[in-house]
Every structure is written in structure tokens, then in C-alpha cells.
Amino acid sequence: MTMTPRIPVTVEQIDRVVSKFYGRVRAHPALGLIFAAHVADWPAHEEKIGRFWRNALLLHHCYDGNPMQIHRTAGNVRAQHFSVWLSLFDSVLDEELPPPLATAWSSLAHRIGRGLSYGLPSDDGEDEVPRLGQA
Ligand code: HEM
Numbered sequence: 790m791t792m793t794p795r796i797p798v799t800v801e802q803i804d805r806v807v808s809k810f811y812g813r814v815r816a817h818p819a820l821g822l823i824f825a826a827h828v829a830d831w832p833a834h835e836e837k838i839g840r841f842w843r844n845a846l847l848l849h850h851c852y853d854g855n856p857m858q859i860h861r862t863a864g865n866v867r868a869q870h871f872s873v874w875l876s877l878f879d880s881v882l883d884e885e886l887p888p889p890l891a892t893a894w895s896s897l898a899h900r901i902g903r904g905l906s907y908g909l910p911s912d913d914g915e916d917e918v919p920r921l922g923q924a
Pocket residue numbers: 820823824827828837838841854855856859860863866867870871872874898899901902903905
């Protein structure tokens with residue numbers, strides 16, 4: 790049974806966005822270093838992220854990882870990295886896709902990013918989760 794896509798991009802468009810985006814990530818002074826500490830096999834990483842987005846956008850059941858857990862245990866992923874990540878991602882979407890698709894995919898990415906960044910540590914040493922009961 791073929792599911793109606795959530796956002797009607799093609800698999801080729803997803804692959805192009807993923808490949809261009811991680812090219813920018815590798816070249817970025819801050820994000821590049823963070824990823825370099827974890828990712829040695831970039832084709833394998835991009836293949837996995839391609840499946841993550843096919844799952845999210847086209848509802849293909851081809852990814853069952855746990856990005857929340859992966860980011861938490863990475864040790865160097867912080868809440869404030871998400872705005873940088875998302876602005877790089879938005880520029881690639883704008884370059885690669887017609888505006889309605891870029892806008893729709895961008896808002897989904899921002900929604901997912903809000904969820905994933907919640908509870909990650911930030912550079913001031915505080916967790917995003919408020920510590921109740923402390924002065
Ligand atoms: C909306 C934003 C983001 C999405 C959708 C996303 C998604 C993902 C996914 C699906 C994975 C693969 C998890 C797995 O192995 O199954 C991953 C891995 C990773 N992400 Fe993100 N991510 C986002 C933001 C970020 C940010 C802001 C950083 C830090 C700069 C980051 C750093 C990493 C790293 C280093 C890995 C590789 C971990 C490893 O393989 O050991 N991600 N991400």
C-alpha cells in the first residue's frame with residue numbers, strides 16, 4: 790500500500806538536500822567539528838539521514854532509530870546548535886526546492902528541531918528543563 794506523502798518531495802530531492810546540507814555542515818567551523826567527533830563514514834550517515842527524512846516526509850517506514858537518544862549521548866550536541874543547524878538547512882531547502890515545498894519541509898524541520906533540542910544542555914551549563922524548587 791502506498792501512503793500519501795506528508796510533503797510531496799521526490800526521493801531525488803531528499804537525496805540532493807541531504808548531500809548538499811552535510812557538505813555545508815562539514816565546512817562549517819562549529820558544526821563540522823561536532824560531527825567530525827562522531828561521523829567517520831559520511832556516505833553511511835547520509836544514507837541513514839535520507840531514510841530518516843523519507844520516513845518523516847513520505848511516510849516510508851524505513852527508519853527506526855532514536856535521534857533524541859543519539860544527540861543526548863553524543864556529549865557535544867547542545868541546544869543552541871539547533872538554530873545554526875536549522876538556518877543552514879533552510880538555506881539548502883531554499884536553493885534546492887520550489888518555495889511551497891521548501892516552506893513545508895522547513896516548518897517540519899523546525900518542529901522536529903524544537904522537540905530534539907528540548908532537554909539538551911546549553912553552553913551556560915544549564916539544562917533546557919527548568920529546575921523547579923531552586924532559588
Ligand atoms: C532538526 C534538527 C536535527 C535533526 C532532524 C537531526 C537528525 C539526526 C538523525 C536522524 C541522526 C541519526 C540518528 C541515528 O543514528 O539513528 C542524527 C545524528 C547526529 N546528529 Fe542530528 N539532527 C538534528 C540536529 C542536530 C544538531 C543541531 C546537531 C549538533 C550540531 C546534531 C548532531 C548530530 C550528530 C553528531 C549525529 C551523529 C551521531 C553518531 O552517529 O554518533 N544534530 N541527527
